[in-house]
Amino acid sequence: MGNRSDEIARLVTRAIIGKRLWPGSKLSEQTLADVFDVSRAVVRQAIIRLSDDGLVVIERNRGAFVSRPSYREAVEIYDALTMLEQGVAAQLSGRLDAHGWNELRHHVALQHKAVENKNEELADQLGSGFHEVLVKMSRNSVVQEMHAKLIRRTALLRTLISSRFDYCGLLNDHSKLVDLLEDGQVTAAQELIDEHHRNVVRGYILDEKLEPKMNVREALEPFIDGLGSERRAAE
Structure with a gap:
């Protein structure tokens, strides 16, 4: 689970740095699990990793969001x-x-x-x-x-x-x-x-009024094959 969650964290990081996932974007566990075809437990570990890096904030009863720094x-x-x-x-x-x-x-x-x-x-x-x-x-x-x-x-x-x-x-x-x-x-x-x-x-x-330009699925679409390549390389 560790390798997959680390790779998902890296791909989401690339989407953030590449300005596809914008500050304030909600990162639903279920959506990410569907996009990457993994369990929610794997996604949860990836989100924790992103939170540790300061790229994501986890809000109680609301979920995870791409950070919006002050x-x-x-x-x-x-x-x-x-x-x-x-x-x-x-x-x-x-x-x-x-x-x-x-x-x-x-x-x-x-x-x-x-x-x-x-x-x-x-x-x-x-x-x-x-x-x-x-x-x-x-x-x-x-x-x-x-x-x-x-x-x-x-x-x-x-x-x-x-x-x-x-x-x-x-x-x-x-x-x-x-x-x-x-x-x-x-x-x-x-x-x-x-x-x-x-x-x-x-x-x-x-810009405090910045809004996401695309949904999470669209933002991550270019990176989905990247996870598959990692899996094949590990096999």
Whole structure:
């Protein structure tokens, strides 16, 4: 049951991050059981997993819903990201090899190209991806897991917002951060990380009146075959 519930949780997560399941969408156990052709017990375990990740809220006598974060939660999520990344910065500064710095700069170059091509969706993905690559360099699996969980929650935030992001400014922060870290300027790098995340939060305009655009069955339809593939691979 564990493997199936974990895979359902991953597929629902993809639907949330892909903006198919919107904040406030009700996740009925029976509907999910029918969609994925599993028992309600399996679905229940998946919902608990999603709740642990902060992507779903379970309300007594009402059921489970895709989370609808508040602005305060957005601030707290980015504060947590700041603390994690500042710790990683202290570890990496002046210690990463040439391959590591080149990988970070290559990622920044890809983001530059996306911005130049006015591909905001790709630029947004690469922006989050830069921070994931940075944390990956720590080679600390616990820190990476904590960071990945927070990044998933920022993806949920982006389904709730109208954005006023200065992509060029945020991108310049990434380039500057790599330079500071390679030069061993830890304090300056940590201050830049804090300022960078504060600027991201200021770019969020939460839409409290947002309503789901499709029902749960429609939202999950592209992912149904994915569960079947997982099962066949396990057999």
